[in-house]
Amino acid sequence: MFGFSFLTATPMGNKEIGFTLKNYRVFADQPYLLGVAWTSLSIGLWTTAISAVVGFLAALALAKATAGRVRETLLILILLPFWTNGLVRVFSWTMVIREGGFLDWMVRSVWADAPSLGFLYSQPAIVLGLVHGYLPYMVLTCYIALVSIDDAVIEAAASLGARWWTILARILIPMAMPGLVSGAVLIFVPVIGSFMEPRILGGTVGVTLGTVIEDQFTQAFNWPLGAALSFTILAVVLAVFATFSGVLRRSATI
């Protein structure tokens, strides 16, 4: 694949094939791709940030307010959708957030003349679908980190007069940091390479690096360009892994 990214054309048919670096210059040659890359990046950052807040709180609730069978059941219930087909789950959101869909129907059953809240085919729709898909990663990694914190530490802090936000900011978040970071990496990495979520939930505004790569392979038949873009993403992914490898290794040994 690496070799492929340097070719001038897909080696099928009788076309003359040469080696070139031009596929890696594409960001300079086609400035709109910079915008696309920015879209991908911002979708990735939003998804990761929202998942971090929502997932951390869910993990906290799970680790500190449940126990035994209830906890086991809740954990399985949270992780279960994650192991079902992502495509099907993304598709199911289209029925909820389309204009006149389930969400609108719910709102209108309370307030008949409500304006449509349908926001299918927008960036928030893409982020929503991705959060739905990857949230369980964050819940799981944060949960593992939080469960290992001894309740006595929290009680000690509380008995010394610490408010709940002090406990959260000074004890829980720092101690769960490895879980938060590995969850964030595990979410950010697949999200910047996603293409079906933007395609289905984003419609025409859902152009990301992922959908561009998909098009190069399936529609435009420009495999070398697709390969070069894939490698650009891979480079970002490896850079992310390299940056956080220390934290990731620590949380992997828990």
Added chain:
Amino acid sequence: MRGLARVYLVVILVFLYLPIAVMITMGFNASPLYAMPFSFSTDWYSALAGNRKLLSAGWNSVFIAAIVAVIATTLGTMAAVALSRRSFRGVTLLKILLLPPIAIPWLITGTAMLVFFFWTGIGRGFHAILIGHVALAIPYVVLVVGTGLATIRVDLEEAAMSLGTPPLAAFFRVTLPLLTPSIIGAALFAFAVSLDQFVVSYFLATPGSSTLPVEIYSAIRKGFTPEINAISTILLLGSMAVILAFAIFARPGAASDRS
């Protein structure tokens, strides 16, 4: 605080299951446009029964998943035993090499496989999907079986050997039976991974060899009918059942109970 936490967890569960519930419901809604006054009908399921293309894709999916489960479990179990029982140079490197398939975006894995299979002349189609899925499932098998191995005490195998059992016999008569729950769990897991795999299949599929998720994707893009809801519901409930079976067999939480 405790009550608030529980309410929050319920909200999360509603968020996770709401779209799924809506989809399942719409599969029984008579309107093809998902219009909301709900009226019950099983028309879409009968339409599905007559949809050759979706059904054959569904059959492909199950068939591939079954073969993948057998091959990946065999290879993955052997790898897990080698990695955890023997120490040789490069063990750590091998363990690290198992991770990328789990961590790298599927889009990249999928396109890389497409290019590689094309380059080596393997081409696309049924066999390519099979090889691709096996490659994706092996790391998970190694992980599941490896976890199972870690809970079995090495002394049992060593005790058998010290009593004169040949190493191979000791493995088959002592370790393997103890490991069976993990192996069945791993096979179920590999089956689920293959059944739900979309991206890699998508890039490797040819018209005759496409799997269910690939067909669903192209149907969604072309403009869809609630038949898709019907088949999606079946696929969803199927993979949930497989994963629940995995949870019961492999008991991922059991490792900590025993130690």
